[in-house]
Amino acid sequence: xxxxxxxxxxxxxxxxxxxxxxxxxxxxxxxxxxxxxxxxxxxxxxxxxxxxxxxxxxxxxxxxxxxxxxxxxxxxxxxxxxxxxxxxxxxxxxxxxxxxxxxxxxxxxxxxxxxxxxxxxxxxxxxxxxxxxxxxxxxxxxxxxxxxxxxxxxxxxxxxxxxxxxxxxxxxxxxxxxxxxxxxxxxxxxxxxxxxxxxxxxxxxxxxxxxxxxxxxxxxxxxxxxxxxxxxxxxxxxxxxxxxxxxxxxxxxxxxxxxxxxxxxxxxxxxxxxxxxxxxxxxxxxxxxxxxxxxxxxxxxxxxxxxxxxxxxxxxxxxxxxxxxxxxxxxxxxxxxxxxxxxxxxxxxxxxxxxxxxxxxxxxxxxxxxxxxxxxxxxxxxxxxxxxxxxxxxxxxxxxxxxxxxxxxxxxxxxxxxxxxxxxxxxxxxxxxxxxxxxxxxxxxxxxxxxxxxxxxxxxxxxxxxxxxxxxxxxxxxxxxxxxxxxxxxxxxxxxxxxxxxxxxx
RNA sequence: GGUGGGUUCGUAUAACGGCUAGUACUCAAGAUUUUCAUUCUUGCAAUAGGAGUUCGAUUCUCCUACCCACUACCA
Numbered sequence: 001x002x003x004x005x006x007x008x009x010x011x012x013x014x015x016x017x018x019x020x021x022x023x024x025x026x027x028x029x030x031x032x033x034x035x036x037x038x039x040x041x042x043x044x045x046x047x048x049x050x051x052x053x054x055x056x057x058x059x060x061x062x063x064x065x066x067x068x069x070x071x072x073x074x075x076x077x078x079x080x081x082x083x084x085x086x087x088x089x090x091x092x093x094x095x096x097x098x099x100x101x102x103x104x105x106x107x108x109x110x111x112x113x114x115x116x117x118x119x120x121x122x123x124x125x126x127x128x129x130x131x132x133x134x135x136x137x138x139x140x141x142x143x144x145x146x147x148x149x150x151x152x153x154x155x156x157x158x159x160x161x162x163x164x165x166x167x168x169x170x171x172x173x174x175x176x177x178x179x180x181x182x183x184x185x186x187x188x189x190x191x192x193x194x195x196x197x198x199x200x201x202x203x204x205x206x207x208x209x210x211x212x213x214x215x216x217x218x219x220x221x222x223x224x225x226x227x228x229x230x231x232x233x234x235x236x237x238x239x240x241x242x243x244x245x246x247x248x249x250x251x252x253x254x255x256x257x258x259x260x261x262x263x264x265x266x267x268x269x270x271x272x273x274x275x276x277x278x279x280x281x282x283x284x285x286x287x288x289x290x291x292x293x294x295x296x297x298x299x300x301x302x303x304x305x306x307x308x309x310x311x312x313x314x315x316x317x318x319x320x321x322x323x324x325x326x327x328x329x330x331x332x333x334x335x336x337x338x339x340x341x342x343x344x345x346x347x348x349x350x351x352x353x354x355x356x357x358x359x360x361x362x363x364x365x366x367x368x369x370x371x372x373x374x375x376x377x378x379x380x381x382x383x384x385x386x387x388x389x390x391x392x393x394x395x396x397x398x399x400x401x402x403x404x405x406x407x408x409x410x411x412x413x414x415x416x417x418x419x420x421x422x423x424x425x426x427x428x429x430x431x432x433x434x435x436x437x438x439x440x441x442x443x444x445x446x447x448x449x450x451x452x453x454x455x456x457x458x459x460x461x462x463x464x465x466x467x468x469x470x471x472x473x474x475x476x477x478x479x480x481x482x483x484x485x486x487x488x489x490x491x492x493x494x495x496x497x498x499x500x501x502x503x504x505x506x
Numbered sequence: 507g508g509u510g511g512g513u514u515c516g517u518a519u520a521a522c523g524g525c526u527a528g529u530a531c532u533c534a535a536g537a538u539u540u541u542c543a544u545u546c547u548u549g550c551a552a553u554a555g556g557a558g559u560u561c562g563a564u565u566c567u568c569c570u571a572c573c574c575a576c577u578a579c580c581a
Contacts, residue, residue, distance in 0.1 A: 010581045045580050120579075136508055136577075169579050187511070196509050197577095204579040212581050236510055236576040259511085262574070266517080269573060316530095320519055324529055343519080346574065350517045353531045363544095401543045411543085426541095452540075466540035478542035 003035025005227050006071070007061075008216070010042045011053035014289035014297065015060050017349075018231065018263040018272060021314045025260060026229045027066045028315070028337040038223060039071030041092040042216070044209045050292075054092075060286040063301055064311050065330050088223045093215050100210040103218050103248070104170045104203040108150075112247035113202060115150040116171045117161050122148070138198045141176045170203035172213075172240065172247075180239040185227070185258035185339050192239045200240055213237065217244045220255055229258045229339070232346075258339055261318050262346040272349055282351040286310065304404035305354070309361040313354050317347045327360060359403040367392040373405045381409060383416050390488070397484050411479065415488045418497050419475030422504075426477035430468045431505055435461070439468040443498055448486040469494075472501040 007023040009015055015023075023039075030037040039061070041054055058073040068074050071091040082089040090096055107113035116139075118126075123139070126147075130137035137143070144151055149171070150158040161168060178194040202214040210218070220228060238257060245254040265276045277284035277298060288299035300310045312328055320343075321328075321336045328336060362370070371391040378386060398411045438460045446454040455465050467477040473485050473494055486494050 008581095012581070042581065048580065116579090123578090131507090134507075138508085138577090167579095171579095190510075192510065201579050206579065209579095211579070216581090231575095232511070233575055233581090238510090261512080264574080271574075316518070318518090322520075324520085326530065345512050347519090348517060350531070353518065356531055398543095400545090430541095455540085462540050464540090470541065476542090480542085482540070 001226060003030055003033035003226050004038060004224055005030045005035065005229060006038040006040050006220070006223065006225055007068075008040040008042045008219075008230075009057050010045065010048070011050060011057065012045065012048040013050050013053055013291075014285045014287070015053075015057045016272070016274070016284050017286060017300075017314060019057075020060060020064060020286050020310075021263065021317060022229065022231055022260055023061055023066055024064065024311060024314055024333075025319070025337070025339075025342070028334050029227060029229060029339060030069075031334040032337055035226070036069040037066070037071075038088075038225070039068035039073055039091065040219060040223070041072055041094075042212065043092060043094045044207075044212060044215050046094075046207050046209065056287065056289065063286060063307050065307060093219065094209075096215075096219065097209065099222070100215055100218055101203070101208075104210060104214060107172070107202065107247055108170060110247065111173070113170050113172050114144075114199075115158055115162060115168055116199075116201075117148045117153070117165075117168050119167060138196075139171065140174050140198050141195065144173075144199060166205050168205045169201045170205075171199040172202050172244065174199050175243065178243075180242050182238055182242055183256070184235075184238070185229075185256055186261075186342050187235075187259060187344060190235075190238070194239060194243065197239055213240055213244065217241055217248070221245075221248070221250050221253065224253075225255045227258065228255045229260065232259045232262050235259045258342070261343055263317060264346040264348045266349050266351060271346070280351060282354065304406050305358050306361045306365075309354075309358040312361070313357040317349065318343050327357075355403050362402055362404070363400050365399075367395045367399065370395045370399065370405060370408075374408050377406055377409055378416065381413070381416075386416070394488060397480060397488070414474040414479070414485060418493075418500065419473070421475055422471060422501065423476040426467070426471050427505070430464060430471050430477055431501070432468075435464045435468045436502065439465045439472075440498065440502070443469065443495055447491050448483060448494075451486070452483065469498065472498040 005026045007026045009019055009023075027037045029035075039058075041057075043049055043054075054072070061067070061073075062076070067076060070079075070086055070088065072078055074086060079086050079089050079091060080095070104113065108115065126143070127137040139147070146152070153161070174194050174197050176195065180192050180194055182190045182192070184190060200213055201211050203210055209215075238259070242254075245251045263272045264270065265272050266280055272284055274284055274297060283298035283300045283303050283305075285297050285299050286301060288302040289297045291297075301307070308329060311330055311333070315328060315333050315337070316326065319337065319341055322341055325336075371388055374391060374395060375386075378384070378391070394412050394415050395408060398408050401411050402408055438455075438458075442451060442454050442458070442460060442465060452462075455462055466482055469482055470479065470485075471477050473482070473489075474480070
């Protein structure tokens, strides 16, 4: 049987990095097994729908190099209708609306579900009453017989209510005295007593839409999903899902499940949230996101991370190859990934390690590629007429000092413009008459390649003289090697800058 | 509160039930360098606690503690 997995996000906002990791693991699993990766949009919550969120999800996955074989955005094109290639379309649950109702009713007919007419207020009151008594209200075998539903009402009354009002739902009827035995690819065997579970709502009449649980099981079945790989927050729903497969009689083709550990915030406890990024200064989203209020959240892409680095670091959060290799390209991940090497416990995200990954990728990239990325940065600083070969040379000198492409400017701006300001602390330390005199003599009696030899031959203090020259050339006493700078800007420019500082200080 | 899941250096993780618990990031020190960075070397630092099984437990079992998730006509 061909492996078919899906990533099924809800378009309620930007996809956060935990979601991207879930998508990635699904993708890796599919590709490793020669299967298909499907992107399905679970937009059954009409109230939380956020415009642009679906497009964001698609764009984020594309940026990571993850292209669905099937689903909305299959092969990079939006798929809306079924075809030979996409028999399972549409892939947006809102467009699959007509499919679900019959399944909900099938469950009612088979006695696995029932109509419930309790109002939100009455249920609220039940919960409050239970809480006051120090108990928890559960809508299940112990309470359903005294509540307002098709189990307690006459058939006529039930029919009348279904026809006459929109204030009803279909609830799953949890079996009594059942222990559900489940298997998880990551966590092993799990068993739960169904008596502790409640009769989940399957169908929301007010919206004419199924809830997650129903839509999810129906679609996974219809789309012939073989493995469900999703976040740990779904683990508590697994018994319900098992029971649903059973109620439909689909248990033989039921997918296998794997629940991924959560991504935790870098400091303290709890799962990674949008606020952590703002507070600690790292992105939690793959791409920049601007919400309806104009509030902007950082994105890895815009912050200068390479997609390969982002994918790599994400892959290593919760999974490891069992070897000491840390750098993996996407194809290498496909090769090495294994679901049973995924950890069970939540992984705290470490922004420092994320930067390290980017640095590693940056230093492995060819100068030509980096030059192309750096050109817009240069343009942003008003440098437009530059020779590409020169930019590549600059990059080869700065590459191993940088973490992001944008760092090239901070490190090497002196190779494009003369310093206008000088670090006072360094001026005080190195711009002293005797050093300046020596530096001037050395500079004027040598060229780029003989400067160091001249200073040495005349027994000048190497460190002080070099730093005085560096100060004149770059504005500070730290940074690139003098010889490298002079090779780039030329001796004449170096002398000019030196004289400029002399005049400025006199 | 209830249900489920989890727990190895600060972080991510490795270790058929068997050497001195390994590696990476961070941090510190040293070497190299004209400075900074790089690079190299070294160092700091962990099996949550308690029982049990066993010749032997990070690994298996139980208890406790702590953390997390779920507990909606949200996904």
